[in-house]
Amino acid sequence: MIAPRTFPGITFIREKLAASLALRWAIVVMLVAAVGLAMMVYAVGLTLRAKIAAEARRLTEIAEQKVSDRLETEAKLADHRLRGLVLRNEAALQDIAMQPGLLRLLRQRDERRIAERLQGDLPRLGYTGALLLDQNLVPVGFDQANLSLAQAERAVNALDFREALQNLLVAHHRRTPMRYRALGPMGMGMEHLFRVPIQDEYGLISAITVYDEFGDPAGLMLAYRVFQTSEPTLTDFAETTRSGLVLARGETVITRAGDVPATFVPPADGTMRYTEGRIFRCVPSLPQTRLCLLRNESEVAEFRNELQVMSNSETSRMQTRLALFASALAILIGGLILFLTRRLTGPLTDIAGEVSLVAEGEWTRAVRHAERADEVGRIARAIEAMQIALIERDRMRQEMVRIDAINQRRLAMGEAIGRFETGIGDVMAKMGEAAEALGRASMAIGTAARSAERQADRIQQTTLATAQEATIVTGATLQLTRGLAEIETRLRSTRAAVESGEETTRAAGHDVLDLSRLAGEAEQALGHIQSLVADLAQGALSVSLDTAAQAGTGGFRGAAVALSRFTGETAAAAERLGAAVARVAAVAEMQARRIGDLGEHFERASRDTAEIAVVMAEQDAARRSISEGLASASSAMSGLTEAVEELRASLQGAEGATAEVLRAARTMIADAQAIDSGLRSFVREVAA
Template structure:
């Protein structure tokens, strides 16, 4: 291959262009660096000036904080020495000795050691007792003390201190006439530190307080030492007035406005200062000479200029060396590039002449030359493969023909599968036209095959299927799964699956049966199965929605809770089906009464609730509740019988302070509870006092539980006297509760709470065990009577409990008497009757308590054999005033004699009542006339005294 002049011209142009470009670029770089360096130095000068000012400001701030810390250390040291002086016993003795001369003589050397200017002592009533000066005006100090803040600090200090924990106070105050008068001082000054320490007597009680003061000096020793050590001037300023200074004398120093770094110029002096605030608008400033700022700035600027000169020199040397190296590298590279390019050019010319098998040089090189060589090789191979492609086309045509046959077979199988699907299917192309559908799709919507024509659009197909009203005219349904409701009420679930070519596939399934089932399940989950009314869950949702609207400024909300009275009687007499029918009719009447937009719900059992909203609910809800009460009193026809029903209703209306709907429902339920507690058959609106009573009841329940567990319940014993012999036959055990905070709590207050909460079982066990154990300590065969609540019969193990207590305490069963009310007999079932029978077999005696107050006391005596009947004290109380009461007393006495039952009259308080009962023939009496209930510890002494009286008689 001959030498080509093209290589020489290409090499020269490449080297020349590259070197020229490099030289221009390096020159421009050096010039730009020099220009930028100058600008940077100028900017740095300004920045350094600000930095220097900030550095000096930071140093002065640190010095100011250090000076303030040293002042604080001085104050703490003075406080510590003052506290040591206050704790000396001789100081307390001298202060309260009344000898002001001795006290001042004792305190004066101590004040010098503590570096205190003066001291004054006060007693516990803030009366000045003595001072460090004998001539101190103590009466004036008493008058001036009230005009300062010292009085409150002294009271607080003396109220919170004791001998083991002595805590004083330190105050920094402006020194004025009131403060000087309160401290009986004659010094002058501007600011003073006030130190207070308590004084104790020999028993460790606070008996007074000692107050010392130290006025800020014009030249504080601590600041002088700091100034000498740091070389700084220190000023303490109040406004523009110098209170104290250290270092250079600057009596009339004034500060200029602060800079951005916080520095202030000291006017009239070549200095700058940095200040920090302390108490009462007082500033502590540290000053330095202004030349210190210039020294910092000049030093940093000099370093920057030297660095810039060194940088420019280095750049010039590097630029020259770079040009030299670039020239050498270019000469070498040009020789490596131009020669291979000439060889490749010759090879391409051969290929262009039709020689496809020329050997291409430099194919293995890993640079652009190698890429060009490999491209030429590819070109050769492409031309060689062109002829081979012609042969491949004929072979592939034969393969395509075979595959068309296989595709026809697959289409037949696809049609069979498509038309045997349980779901309707249709496929739309990217243009939105129908391409595929099956028979199930036509059957679901009742579309005739011929009406589809050739490729109808998606909108046309929806119109035929009756889905236009469901999804509009848009392309495809919105979302992947959608349920549509057809005109005949059927529900169709439509699933859309997009395809890669822009089309989509839809599956249509008739889900009417499952939708109906789901709706039924949803209805059952939110409605009462018996009445069809909303249940508690749905009521909570609607109440929350109404309450949310009310919270956003909407209409108020009211809740009416309703509970049928004596519903159990309907179930017991007519049966549960009749009770269910009554609940359905009650729900229907309440629904008919309720205004539009309200909610009537059954909460469970015989309890209903109404949620109302409106502008006049306060009166409207009450009218509606009274109307509901009147409508429910109208007879119901159930099981071909007229059934009367009544109810109790509670009302609560929302207010601006309500937090949520549950609170409103709770208050309505509380009002309902109050209505039932007052006898039922009435309407009660919620009042705040109801909630307070409920809180009180819960408190009582919680405290009663603790009282039973901790043994706070005590038993007192009221004696029973036999009228025939005037002797004591036994004692009635009465529970007494002495609360550690509220004192005595009446049994009439805590017994109903115990019965309602189930605590009566634990209380009854405690009373029974304690009474039987106490009776074992009494002499003779005296009986003990224990009241049994009807609620204690609910567990069904009262007989086992009594038997266990008698066995544990070893009390003979005939000495135990159980007092029960007639309600136990009236409401007894077979289990209660068996329990009473077992107790009777044990030998336990029974007494009917509160006889005469029930509805069927005589029938109760016929149902169960009692050993004693106790006439209710209401008859004894009216014995002397009402003839009816006297007649009843006589009849009960005759009844006891006829049935051979002991008769007891309780509540005897006068001698006349006792005489009348004795004349009527009563067996026993008890009451305050004869004896009040006796604590357990006094029963033995009472029995002994009674035995002595009987022996003397």
């Protein structure tokens, strides 16, 4: 079977994942976090797309509303211009009525001239027709000369607004002239009055008072204006705004301006509608009319596109911010996961390494993180408990091995004890024979020992005499020490007297200090002599005992040599003592000569120095006494040497017995060596 092909990178990744639980945990957490972020971004994207779609619809509504507001504003502006047209027409009619020429024509009642005058002014005024009435509302003249005034009078009487005209004449005031205005469809009375088919035509009826020289009403000028199909004012406005205008009364179109479809009919309400690729809005205008303004529908799309661009840019910025937020959140989550993974994998890695070391046999290794209170701490404490259990198990195993080894050694020891007992029996037999030989030798040694005892008594007596001499020397030494102490006391008093002097006194003080130092050295020398004398007595005793001991083996020659050396050391010490005392005496004499030169001012010091000289003389006598005592001790030592020689002669007789004892001792040494070898063999067997 062919094994599946694996790539090194995949194998490495698998090994890493299999070797680390924390790595797998971290990867799973990061994948979950990444999926969560992706789902969040996807959900936010869906929300944004839904918001964009809703925003698109909303933008369409906003664009329509904005265009509608613009259309309404422009329609109101067009209505304002239309109303301004009416006001301008009335103002022009007012100007004509105020002219004196018209008043003369009114008084003259010249119908032809009135017609000519009105025909000349009407095109400029913008009115369709006009009639001049007197103060009794009797027609005086038309803009057309062929009309009958009698019929016109009957028509005026039949007008429905005749009463309004009469009120206008009554409520007159030249400074604030009154006028009559009527906007709406023309009635039958106007058609009969002007003899033109204008019934139901929408137009303007204006009546202006004509005043005489005194400001009294002389008549009225009545004019009407029918709105044209294409009003110049609305046409100019439509061309300026590049729109279409329709002035309608109900569903009847009064006037059109600009690009307006021929089939366009205004709706009953004024809401914004669409028709044939155009959008329109109607607003109330002149009485009983509505003014509709039409625009191309593309303006809504253009405005919506502008808003869409703004919305798209805002959406793009929002998406960018969302991406940045998602990236920052991903980085934060990744960092947090890495931190938590580090905090988790670090202790786990340490614990895993310590478990590996414990598995390798290092049971006493300290486990870290045992002080923590979480799961890691519990794992570490469990490992410590396992270490204790393993250590106890190893100790018990070693104890079992040791017990088994002890049992094995006990078995071998029993066999070795048997062999040792056999060897000891042989050795004891040989030692019995050696003991008999030693008994015989001891009898001969006893005889020699008694002779040596007698010689030792003599040596002891000599030693006691030497000790007495040493005691005398010690007394002299103590007397010398007291003399030196007295010398030191005198020197101190002398130094106190000398310190009160001048330069010579300071020099004498220095000399006294030197003398005190020399006295101290003499005291130390005397102390050394005293200890030497004490050691002399002890040494004499020890020499006598050593001599007796050495006499039994090597004769008395060594003892004599030791005594001679001791005597020489004693004499040398006495000579050193004499030299020290002589040096002290010499220094004292020199100081006495120097102090004597100080004069009468140092008499007390001179007396002390003389006393010191006397004391030093006494010390010299004591030194001579010590020398004599040491000489007598030397003669006693000579007698001791003679006694030792006699003791050596008496011990020569015991030399043969000693040789026999030595042979027996050699035999015992050989037996002891055999015992020692047997013991060593036994010990080695026991150790094995």
